[in-house]
Amino acid sequence: MPSIAFHSVVPVDVDGFSLTINVIHTLFVDAPSEIVHTWLQPLPPSIDVHLLSDLVFSIAGIVDGQPVPPNQLTQSAVLRHLRTYLRINSVFLGVNTISQVFSEELDGIPKCLLLAWALSVIA
Numbered sequence: 001m002p003s004i005a006f007h008s009v010v011p012v013d014v015d016g017f018s019l020t021i022n023v024i025h026t027l028f029v030d031a032p033s034e035i036v037h038t039w040l041q042p043l044p045p046s047i048d049v050h051l052l053s054d055l056v057f058s059i060a061g062i063v064d065g066q067p068v069p070p071n072q073l074t075q076s077a078v079l080r081h082l083r084t085y086l087r088i089n090s091v092f093l094g095v096n097t098i099s100q101v102f103s104e105e106l107d108g109i110p111k112c113l114l115l116a117w118a119l120s121v122i123a
Helices: 070-074 078-086
Strands: 001-013 017-027 036-039 055-060 096-099 109-115
Touching: 070 078, 070 109, 078 096, 078 109
Parallel strands: 001 036
Antiparallel strands: 001 017, 055 109, 096 109
16 A cells, blocks of 8 residues: 655744754555655644654754754753754654753764654554
């Protein structure tokens, strides 16, 4: 059975600060298919989303057209605010825990983990 992918972009502009979140929800039965029908619209609100694995947020920034160094991002008020927002709203977002911000040596990109609730799957 083909998979269905809903693609949407959520932009926010406030006081000279802009944030763009690219969201992709892929729906499938049993296992993902090689055939994916893409819809350029948000996921319908009547569909519940359950996080079955941990979700990694990778954070990058640009100021005046220049990339922000990862160490500045890690210490930024914007990233602290994002993590606080995710933590405060974790129940509404369907996640168990929000990790501290960390960087892996491999790429140095600041990341934050959203840890999934353990779900029982009835076969």
